[in-house]
Amino acid sequence: MRIFILLCLTLSGTAGAHEFFSTKVTWTREISRIIAKRCLECHSEGRKAFSLATYADARPWAKAIKEEVLNRRMPPWGAAKGFGDFVPDHALSQEEISLIADWVEGGAPEGDRLLLPPMRPTALPQTASIAKRKVPLPAAALPAQLRIRGIIPGPGVAPGTQLAAQRPDGTVEPLIWIVEPRAATGRTFALREPITLPKASRIVKQGSGAFSILVD
Numbered sequence: 001m002r003i004f005i006l007l008c009l010t011l012s013g014t015a016g017a018h019e020f021f022s023t024k025v026t027w028t029r030e031i032s033r034i035i036a037k038r039c040l041e042c043h044s045e046g047r048k049a050f051s052l053a054t055y056a057d058a059r060p061w062a063k064a065i066k067e068e069v070l071n072r073r074m075p076p077w078g079a080a081k082g083f084g085d086f087v088p089d090h091a092l093s094q095e096e097i098s099l100i101a102d103w104v105e106g107g108a109p110e111g112d113r114l115l116l117p118p119m120r121p122t123a124l125p126q127t128a129s130i131a132k133r134k135v136p137l138p139a140a141a142l143p144a145q146l147r148i149r150g151i152i153p154g155p156g157v158a159p160g161t162q163l164a165a166q167r168p169d170g171t172v173e174p175l176i177w178i179v180e181p182r183a184a185t186g187r188t189f190a191l192r193e194p195i196t197l198p199k200a201s202r203i204v205k206q207g208s209g210a211f212s213i214l215v216d
């Protein structure tokens with residue numbers, strides 16, 4: 001009997017006391033914050049896409065949300081985080097993706113409504129205009145030093161295509177890894193720090209498609 005009462009007390013603390021959730025991640029504590037910061041710019045009333053601003057709006061989309069973020073189709077950005085360092089970077093971090101996946105797999109619980117943050121669209125940071133010249137990706141070893149400030153994926157880029165710079169001393173600098181060409185094509189990926197490549201460096205492409213680079 002005592003166990004039964006304890007169980008009732010525990011369950012009545014969570015929304016939808018009759019449902020069983022296998023995760024501690026909740027909408028009101030973690031997921032709403034990720035959504036507000038990364039998704040509401042487009043996913044709220046009067047914006048480009050259907051609203052994800054409330055639990056009631058988002059709950060029916062839970063499985064699709066997991067699918068879209070795991071495949072990095074949402075938010076539309078196109079490049080993997082951590083391979084090349086960009087400002088801004090709209091991609092979700094691995095931790096954010098894991099929280100969303102855990103939340104959905106655990107039954108997408110709402111949680112304590114007192115924890116809910118204000119759910120207003122936050123403008124996604126825009127890329128500042130950064131460079132003087134746009135040139136095609138050099139196909140051969142560089143005839144002179146080059147300072148790269150950004151990368152623009154062009155037509156025909158296949159998913160999974162990677163660019164890396166190889167210096168003559170053998171060091172390799174990851175530049176970009178395209179995961180979703182539809183979102184990445186034509187976008188300026190501005191490097192946080194310009195990358196200086198000495199003469200005789202090469203930019204190695206694994207995959208296919210055209211790229212431009214922004215240089216000083």
Ligand code: HEC
Pocket residue numbers: 034035038039040041042043048049061064065068069074075076092
């Ligand atoms: C820059 C605008 C933008 C941002 C930011 C954005 N989305 Fe979207 N999203 C869209 C648009 C537009 C669609 C409509 C479908 C399409 O055109 O692909 C969409 C569609 C979706 C879909 C439905 C996919 C389907 O067809 O099954 C899901 C789920 C989704 N978004 C989740 C998210 C999540 C989660 C975030 C934040 C982590 C996010 N989106 C951020 C613009 C955006």
